[in-house]
Amino acid sequence: MTTIAVNGPAPYEVVIDQGLDARIAEHAKATGADKVMVVHQPSIAAPAAQLAKHLQAEGLQVVVEEVPDAEAGKRVATPIMLWDRLGEENFSRTDAIVGLGGGAVTDMAGFVAATWMRGIKVIQVPTTLLAMVDAAVGGKTGINTAAGKNLVGAFHEPSAVFIDLERLRTLPADEIIAGSAEIIKTGFIHDPVIIERYEQDPAACLDPDGFLPELIARSVAVKAKVVGEDLKEAGLRETLNYGHTFGHAVELRENYSWRHGKAVAVGLMFIAHLSHARGLIDASLVAQHERILHSIGLPTTYEPGHFDELYQAMTRDKKNRHGTIRFVALTGVGSTTRLEGPSIDELRAAYDAISQ
The missing domain is CATH 3.40.50.1970 (Rossmann fold)
Incomplete structure (x- = not known):
C-alpha cells in the first residue's frame, strides 16, 4: 500500500x-x-x-x-x-x-x-x-x-x-492509453524519472504488472506536492495545465467526443512547437514529446482547417488574464515557465506544425 x-x-x-x-x-x-x-x-x-x-x-x-x-x-x-x-x-x-x-x-x-x-x-x-x-x-x-x-x-x-x-x-486498453497523457504531462513538468520510464519501455508503462503502478504513484505525488502548495491556482498549480489550453479547445470543437487524454496529447505537441518557435526549448525536446506520445499510441497531430474555431476557444481559457492568452511552457524537462500573449501568426504556425 x-x-x-x-x-x-x-x-x-x-x-x-x-x-x-x-x-x-x-x-x-x-x-x-x-x-x-x-x-x-x-x-x-x-x-x-x-x-x-x-x-x-x-x-x-x-x-x-x-x-x-x-x-x-x-x-x-x-x-x-x-x-x-x-x-x-x-x-x-x-x-x-x-x-x-x-x-x-x-x-x-x-x-x-x-x-x-x-x-x-x-x-x-x-x-x-x-x-x-x-x-x-x-x-x-x-x-x-x-x-x-x-x-x-x-x-x-x-x-x-x-x-x-x-x-x-x-479497463480497456484505450482508457489506459488516454489516461497516460496526464502521467506524461507530470513527467515533463516535474518528474524526469517518468519520462525515463517511457523511453525505457513504453509497453511496461501501460502494464498493471509493469511500470504503471509506479507511474501512478509518481504522478499523484507530483500533483499532491503542487496542490498542497497552491490549491487555488495562484501560480505553481498552473503548471498542471501543461498541454491543456489547446487540448481543451480540441475537446470543445469535438463536442467532447474526444477522450480528454488524447486531446491533451495533441495539446502537448502544440505547445512544444510554440515553445520551440519562441526559443524556449530545442528541437530534440519537441521530438521527445512526439516519440513518447507515439510510442504508446497517443495522437500527435490534429486535422487542418480549424484554426479560427480553436483560436476562439483558446481565448476563453481559464488561465487567460486581461484578454491575453497564457500557456504553460517548458524550458527543459522538469522546468516550466509562462508563455504569454503569442501572436496569431505564432499560434497559427504551431497549429500548422501539428496539422495533417
Missing part, C-alpha cells in the same frame, strides 16, 4: 492499494456521516452496488445514483438531478458523497458536494487511469457549459481519495 499526503487548508490522504471497498466504508463512517450518496456511471453499476453493501455494513444509509457516462454526465442537468435527490433524502451538512467513476464523475460529484448546503464531504474513488492521476486529486470540481469545459466549478478538497489498482485490470 502507498499513502500520499496532500497538504493544504484541508489535508487528506491518497491511498493506493488493492481491494479498498471495506476501507472506503470505514473512512466514510469515520467522517461522522449518517448518509452517503454513491454517484456512478452506468458501466460500473455492479461495483457501485458492491461498495454500497460495504457502506451499509458500517451502519450507513446509502443512496445510489447513476449519472450519464463521460462528459454527458457533466451537463447542468446532472447536478440539478442530484441536488433534488439529496433534498428528497434529507442529506445534511454532516453527510457525504462518494464519486465512483471516471474523471467526469469525480469532477461532478465534487461540484455537487461543494454546493450542497455550501459544502459537504466528498470521497473520491476513481476507476479510470485519468481520474486516478488527475481529476480525483486536488479538489478541482466542475461542470461544462456551451462556452467551454469546467468553466463552472469550485475548489472543494475531498476527505480522502482511494485508488484501487485492481480496477486497472478491467
